[in-house]
Amino acid sequence: MTDAASIVLPNMAARRVAGTVRAIVRTLLFVLIIVWSAFPILYVVLSSFKQQKEIFKYPPDIIFTPTFEHYMALATKWTGFFPTMANSLIVAVGATLLACAASILSGFVYSRYANRFLAGSVLYLIAIRLLPPIVVTLPLFPVVDALKLSDTHIVLIVLYATFWVSLCTMIMKTFIDKIPRTLDEAAVVDGATTMQTLFRVIMPLALQGVAACAIFVFVFSWNEYLFALIFTTQHAKTAPLIISEVMDAVSGTNWGVLFAGVTVQLLPVTLLVMLAQRFLIAGLTAGSVKG
Amino acid sequence: MVAINIDRFVKRYGALEVVHDISFDIEEGEFLVLVGPSGCGKSTILRMVAGLEEISGGELRMQGVRVNELSPKERQVAMVFQDYALYPHMSVEQNIGFSLELARVPKAEREAQVKRVADILQIGHLLERRPRELSGGQRQRVAIGRAMVRKPQLFLFDEPLSNLDAKLRAEMRGQIKRLHQTLKTTSMYVTHDQLEAMTLADRIICLFDGHIAQMGTPHDLFDRPANVFVAEFIGSPTMNIVPITASKAEGRTVLTLAGGGEVSLPDGTALPSLTNDGNVLAGIRPEHLSDTPTPGATARIEGVIDMLEPLGSDILVTMQVGGATLTARCTDKGQFQAGQNLTLHFDPARLHLFDSKTQMRLG
Amino acid sequence: MRRLNPAAILMLVPTHLLLLVVIALPSIYVFWLSLNESTYGSDLTFVGLDNYVTVLTSSYFWRAALNTLIVVNAVVYIELLIAIGMAALFLGGVRYPKIMFAIVLMPYAISEVVGVLVWKIMLNSGSGVLARTIESLGFGMFNWSVSPPLALSVVTLISIWHHLPFTFLLIYAGMLAIPKSLYEAARIDGATPWQEFWRITLPLTIPAILISLIFRFVFAFRLFSEVWLLTAGGPARLTEVLAVYLYQSGFKYGEFGTASATGWLMVIGSLGVASIYLWAMHRRMLKGND
Numbered sequence: 001m002t003d004a005a006s007i008v009l010p011n012m013a014a015r016r017v018a019g020t021v022r023a024i025v026r027t028l029l030f031v032l033i034i035v036w037s038a039f040p041i042l043y044v045v046l047s048s049f050k051q052q053k054e055i056f057k058y059p060p061d062i063i064f065t066p067t068f069e070h071y072m073a074l075a076t077k078w079t080g081f082f083p084t085m086a087n088s089l090i091v092a093v094g095a096t097l098l099a100c101a102a103s104i105l106s107g108f109v110y111s112r113y114a115n116r117f118l119a120g121s122v123l124y125l126i127a128i129r130l131l132p133p134i135v136v137t138l139p140l141f142p143v144v145d146a147l148k149l150s151d152t153h154i155v156l157i158v159l160y161a162t163f164w165v166s167l168c169t170m171i172m173k174t175f176i177d178k179i180p181r182t183l184d185e186a187a188v189v190d191g192a193t194t195m196q197t198l199f200r201v202i203m204p205l206a207l208q209g210v211a212a213c214a215i216f217v218f219v220f221s222w223n224e225y226l227f228a229l230i231f232t233t234q235h236a237k238t239a240p241l242i243i244s245e246v247m248d249a250v251s252g253t254n255w256g257v258l259f260a261g262v263t264v265q266l267l268p269v270t271l272l273v274m275l276a277q278r279f280l281i282a283g284l285t286a287g288s289v290k291g
Numbered sequence: 292m293v294a295i296n297i298d299r300f301v302k303r304y305g306a307l308e309v310v311h312d313i314s315f316d317i318e319e320g321e322f323l324v325l326v327g328p329s330g331c332g333k334s335t336i337l338r339m340v341a342g343l344e345e346i347s348g349g350e351l352r353m354q355g356v357r358v359n360e361l362s363p364k365e366r367q368v369a370m371v372f373q374d375y376a377l378y379p380h381m382s383v384e385q386n387i388g389f390s391l392e393l394a395r396v397p398k399a400e401r402e403a404q405v406k407r408v409a410d411i412l413q414i415g416h417l418l419e420r421r422p423r424e425l426s427g428g429q430r431q432r433v434a435i436g437r438a439m440v441r442k443p444q445l446f447l448f449d450e451p452l453s454n455l456d457a458k459l460r461a462e463m464r465g466q467i468k469r470l471h472q473t474l475k476t477t478s479m480y481v482t483h484d485q486l487e488a489m490t491l492a493d494r495i496i497c498l499f500d501g502h503i504a505q506m507g508t509p510h511d512l513f514d515r516p517a518n519v520f521v522a523e524f525i526g527s528p529t530m531n532i533v534p535i536t537a538s539k540a541e542g543r544t545v546l547t548l549a550g551g552g553e554v555s556l557p558d559g560t561a562l563p564s565l566t567n568d569g570n571v572l573a574g575i576r577p578e579h580l581s582d583t584p585t586p587g588a589t590a591r592i593e594g595v596i597d598m599l600e601p602l603g604s605d606i607l608v609t610m611q612v613g614g615a616t617l618t619a620r621c622t623d624k625g626q627f628q629a630g631q632n633l634t635l636h637f638d639p640a641r642l643h644l645f646d647s648k649t650q651m652r653l654g
Numbered sequence: 655m656r657r658l659n660p661a662a663i664l665m666l667v668p669t670h671l672l673l674l675v676v677i678a679l680p681s682i683y684v685f686w687l688s689l690n691e692s693t694y695g696s697d698l699t700f701v702g703l704d705n706y707v708t709v710l711t712s713s714y715f716w717r718a719a720l721n722t723l724i725v726v727n728a729v730v731y732i733e734l735l736i737a738i739g740m741a742a743l744f745l746g747g748v749r750y751p752k753i754m755f756a757i758v759l760m761p762y763a764i765s766e767v768v769g770v771l772v773w774k775i776m777l778n779s780g781s782g783v784l785a786r787t788i789e790s791l792g793f794g795m796f797n798w799s800v801s802p803p804l805a806l807s808v809v810t811l812i813s814i815w816h817h818l819p820f821t822f823l824l825i826y827a828g829m830l831a832i833p834k835s836l837y838e839a840a841r842i843d844g845a846t847p848w849q850e851f852w853r854i855t856l857p858l859t860i861p862a863i864l865i866s867l868i869f870r871f872v873f874a875f876r877l878f879s880e881v882w883l884l885t886a887g888g889p890a891r892l893t894e895v896l897a898v899y900l901y902q903s904g905f906k907y908g909e910f911g912t913a914s915a916t917g918w919l920m921v922i923g924s925l926g927v928a929s930i931y932l933w934a935m936h937r938r939m940l941k942g943n944d
Binding site: 058101102109113117137165194219258281 | 657658659661662665666668669670672673676677678680681683684687740743746748752754755756757758759760761762763764765766767768769771772773774775776781783786815819820823824827872875876878879883897900901904905910913914917918920921924925928
């Protein structure tokens with residue numbers, strides 16, 4: 001052991017300094033990330049509680065006396081707003097239910113059955129997601145019109161669900177793949193039908209996947225703009241659309257009330273996403289690994 | 292009375308045939324074990340009987356009725372899976388009662404049935420728990436309970452003990468045996484462990500590469516293996532099998548080992564008619580080789596001790612005899628040393644001879 | 655694996671019916687539309703490749719294509735770099751991880767409309783809090799509404815802000831999947847943290863990076879709302895991107911034929927980009943070092 005290098009003690013003081021510097025830089029970077037992610041949202045939310053004249057004050061006040069006048073105005077004066085929120089809710093819930101139901105069924109089949117058609121159609125499921133959604137609006141527009149479905153909840157529900165059903169199918173497949181096949185077999189031996197196997201055994205074990213799909217579809221449908229712009233005009237108009245209209249109004253935008261509306265629109269899904277991050281991350285990983 | 296007929300079973304995956312034209316019957320109340328190395332088709336046959344795997348060719352009859360097209364439920368089979376396949380989101384009680392629930396058995400009746408089974412298996416105190424809160428042995432019992440509660444026509448076991456440690460495996464083996472003695476349900480049990488097969492079976496089917504290598508009672512397979520494969524597969528430590536040439540000299544039969552060693556058999560030893568000019572494979576089990584002459588052990592073989600593996604009261608002695616290696620299981624009294632010369636004795640009746648080309652038993 | 659039976663086929667019907675009726679058939683029909691002259695309420699007239707000629711000789715189209723190309727590439731690569739840096743930072747340990755992830759995810763929950771609204775107000779020349787900060791730092795008037803490059807930069811900024819959580823999560827998940835033992839082995843071999851990142855973290859994150867690149871290119875290609883809501887393509891159609899060009903020709907000028915031709919060109923472009931990366935991934939898998 002004589003030719004092994006002897007231990008040279010490093011300069012511990014220098015190392016401590018370097019460690020401290022690194023810790024400070026890391027903390028600063030985290031602060032930067034927080035500001036970047038949260039500032040624009042906090043800015044709107046806080047502004048909605050400010051007096052009209054304080055909103056565009058520069059530099060803005062961080063500390064101020066909150067006022068609820070814009071929320072009162074939102075409820076009393078901007079009568080068009082809450083119906084669009086209701087539309088958003090109907091459309092988002094409808095699309096979520098439709099997409100989840102369809103993809104639970106198809107995800108189960110893709111996970112548990114083997115067949116040349118299935119193997120080929122996995123590629124189709126991936127490829128179809130590459131199509132820009134705006135392309136299909138051109139032929140769908142006259143069809144929707146002819147079916148008298150223009151400006152209805154149904155058209156948005158179907159569109160939103162369809163644009164997520166392929167990804168959700170892959171997510172469900174990934175989650176169901178993780179459930180041992182012998183559980184299905186045990187259920188079959190126990191006398192379960194295919195549907196009973198799916199809903200009594202598989203579904204309860206793949207709830208995380210269902211939650212992930214539900215969040216993806218709900219957040220998307222709640223916020224979507226393009227389809228709502230093209231396919232709704234009045235009755236089925238969603239909240240993002242009315243916000244965009246007010247924001248682009250040539251004159252007389254009441255910013256305080258608009259900010260109050262925006263806050264009401266963004267708060268529920270922001271909280272949902274923040275609280276359900278576990279499912280979101282799990283779903284994102286599941287959906288991307290399989291293409 | 293025959294309960295199950297397996298008639299010319301064939302299983303194909305595309306062009307690949309994994310089970311070739313296999314037929315056998317299971318008697319009412321019989322405990323039949325399918326044993327063989329992995330990939331021999333034993334699990335596939337079990338799953339074909341269960342209704343989990345399509346029968347590509349042949350017919351499955353239960354009580355004389357063709358059931359190929361029936362679902363597992365309609366065949367009234369119950370199954371214990373290798374990984375137990377307990378439903379993780381259900382309690383023990385729900386796991387056991389699931390099949391009854393699906394069959395719309397009323398709740399009170401269901402609870403009584405579950406309790407009856409749980410009492411037999413001594414898991415009554417675990418009914419509220421989830422599978423993940425149970426030990427391996429407890430899970431195993433729940434899996435058996437789930438199969439029992441159905442009162443099936445046929446019990447299927449797919450390597451149920453392979454996920455347990457050695458001690459628990461022995462314990463559960465005993466429990467399954469006792470259970471079968473009580474319930475007398477016709478059972479089909481798949482394992483790769485020959486010891487499990489020997490201890491549990493009324494009858495064993497030894498499979499090799501999708502064919503039946505031998506079918507019979509544990510004694511049949513142990514005492515009269517039909518071929519080299521079964522001879523080597525059944526019994527532990529493995530049977531010694533060495534190529535020899537048998538010849539008659541001065542009225543006595545002499546077996547010459549490939550490397551030059553000789554074994555003389557006593558006068559009057561009856562050998563079966565030999566093939567290939569007397570070039571055959573000879574087999575002798577280690578426990579039938581002894582270092583002391585005992586009554587009947589009248590054949591002798593000499594060699595040099597190569598390696599010793601003490602097992603406690605017994606010892607495995609590996610000996611080199613003219614280029615061949617023989618293992619003997621002897622009583623350990625500290626009498627052996629590596630490098631020593633040793634003479635082993637055996638009863639010529641314990642000698643197994645096999646055709647060196649076809650590997651089939653002679654006589 | 656079970657063979658497909660009628661019950662299973664029935665279970666596939668909802669998903670495939672939706673995809674067929676809403677996406678597959680319309681996409682094919684768009685191709686037919688692109689070979690015809692069509693507008694609201696009029697019958698189709700077959701015109702061959704005329705629409706493609708119209709589109710490909712339109713300077714607005716090329717302007718939109720160029721803008722799309724620049725914005726998409728800027729968005730995807732800047733976003734990727736930030737995401738990699740952020741993921742590495744998080745990988746080095748993060749305090750209050752649940753809260754941090756919740757904050758990082760916030761922009762994902764925001765509607766494009768609201769995102770544009772907020773940034774537009776904050777960057778509004780003369781009144782926005784950010785614009786005035788920039789102006790007070792002496793960079794001159796931050797008047798993006800009259801400067802197409804500046805406007806497209808704002809579009810890029812908003813798009814990155816919006817989609818960074820998604821890319822970050824994909825890359826972070828990829829980094830998390832690297833076995834801890836590799837880092838331990840590297841440390842025993844004397845690697846510095848910097849070397850660990852370059853020699854272990856980054857090479858082993860390449861599959862995740864490629865996947866997020868495909869996702870992001872495909873999605874960025876659809877870029878519409880940010881531009882439409884911020885500039886509506888103006889001034890003088892100088893900030894249009896392909897989706898906006900398509901929307902204008904289809905829904906503003908009622909030229910469904912040329913809009914469809916644009917749509918098909920977008921599909922081809924989108925598939926082209928994706929196929930480059932799919933090919934790269936395929937090669938990596940063939941080499942067996944994923």
